[in-house]
Amino acid sequence: MTVTPAESSRAAGILSRPVSINGLTVPNRIVMAPMTRMFSPGGVPGDDVVSYYSRRAAAGVGLIVTEGTYVGHDSAGQSDRVPRFHGEEQLAGWAKVAEAVHAAGGTIVPQLWHIGMVRKAGEPPYADAPAVGPSGIRPDGTEGTGKAMTQQDLDDVIAAFAEAAAAAERIGFDGVELHGAHGYLIDQFLWAGTNRRTDAYGGDPVARTKFAAEIVAAVREAVSPEFPVIFRYSQWKQDAYDARLAETPEELESILTPLAAAGVDAFHASTRRYWLPEFDGSDLNLAGWTKKLTGKPAITVGSVGLDGDFLRGFMGEGAPVKGIDNLLDRLESEEFDLVAVGRALLQDPEWAAKVLAGRFDDVKPYDAAALKTLS
Template structure:
């Protein structure tokens, strides 16, 4: 058997093409909300935060969620926005620093939908909106169902944000369609109870997200990558599922791929768990099998001591690090997104790519004094 450290470095160091973007290796930084951007403007600390991780070997930075230009999109005036002159100027500087450090970067474009509560910033008068005015927990909340004008406005907000991302020098965009936020509220039958063309069966529930993707595709160049992040689970419903079978999943993914998605980012809480009975493929593996598109897997990569000991060949963590590397080598998925481990240790990718696994430390939430 090959030495685990050298094998990991070899497999993860391979470049990968995402439409017209070549990412230097297979490690992505997963998006993580930080709320370090007063008035939605990413400043010097945000520039340093991302550039440090790019300099340490992260091939693709996927930024924290950034609100699109719709007043109901968010619920904090410290989460960065991807609209407004000062906000976009800040992101342009972030991209410059990441590129100078040798990395690539895409913003995650975000609308939280019915997660928002009435009266919250950054635009206190904006009502919470969603497909049916229903929150993930099944309550009606304080919002309302979206009208056609609302839908059109949000589609335009995503398209404009993507066009701005390309204009100011970022390398692609990720559309946040996961975790119970707006686009996922349309995808999931639990929150989408509409009786019009945007509700009903799985294909109809995909219509709004597909329109967002298609509008982005029209506004950016053909080689500009569009990543779509989706999940089965929701923030308030870990056992929720969009699809119980591969056939049901295909009904959701096919319209999105046809609309212009280049890459799917399949968010799971534990990357090693098979998605459907009768197959070892995880959600990213099934997504690639069904769509033929490149995929990113994510979910508790590098968080515990067992995982790290597995890298060093000292144990068998949750199915073992070899299983992750085997899946990458078989091209079941194309990239691995790392979240909290990179939050704690900006040098995580450099250590892994250099085979310095003895320098890795288990994730410790209590040790996160700052998120720098």
């Protein structure tokens, strides 16, 4: 990809600006997107995980969002190799990650995660734990082997998120991100396709936001006022790529407003292709609408720097390098504030350093084999 000196200088100038999220100053606009890795046996991040994140921080990533980490609820996950954000050994491992990222000049937040009805029966780390969700319905529309959550279940999960957030601050992280996207538990409440409840947690979009808002409020209460709380959400789901929480800006506003009021400091709006407009009649993408409707900082994500949907990467397909002029235009116009990069950073730990230095010719295309190495 041939880039003129003027274009290189423009990229460096736009992306290298610091930005604030509550009490945190992120040194530039580049975020490492969360990517599940399954490289933590027993849920414990080891020295390889420390190296994985610190290497990217040293190469110029401003803010790292870790892979999804299970909160302290038995039904939260379904793998003993996905890291957990509870337990003495697990948190000690994460403390080393945060320390190394800071030593490399970066900032880092853990993504706190509960998969809800995605969980399959009998899976580790707690084989006897049932799948739980708003209505016992999986994101693909089928009835799972789990159960609809009782009030006690709701209270337990809310407490688990709050405890994980408090632990994150205690061991030296810079904030937390709550995983409310892609058809997992929080998103299962937000989406009418999986939330059929008739109590206060179901019904119209505002009611369906109640559970998420209560998690945000509990997290906000558990941490310092200046400690950033980021909320990731999406329209699409893992089993329903055309699903939508909101068909109009007004519907989206009704969902985001209670979350902002509960204490969200920034939103991470997950899309498959960041350059696509979200609603008819406007060029704004989902992050752009999020910032416009809430006034909060917004992170965009979706095939940044690559020509091809990231989901195809998980099916073994590569992706050539794609220019970022459109992205820079949007950042310069303040449509959104930060940009999260996934596969490009997975493939090339030096991606941020190359882009910030204008070395676009050195950027590598995405090779799906990188999913097998993740170094």
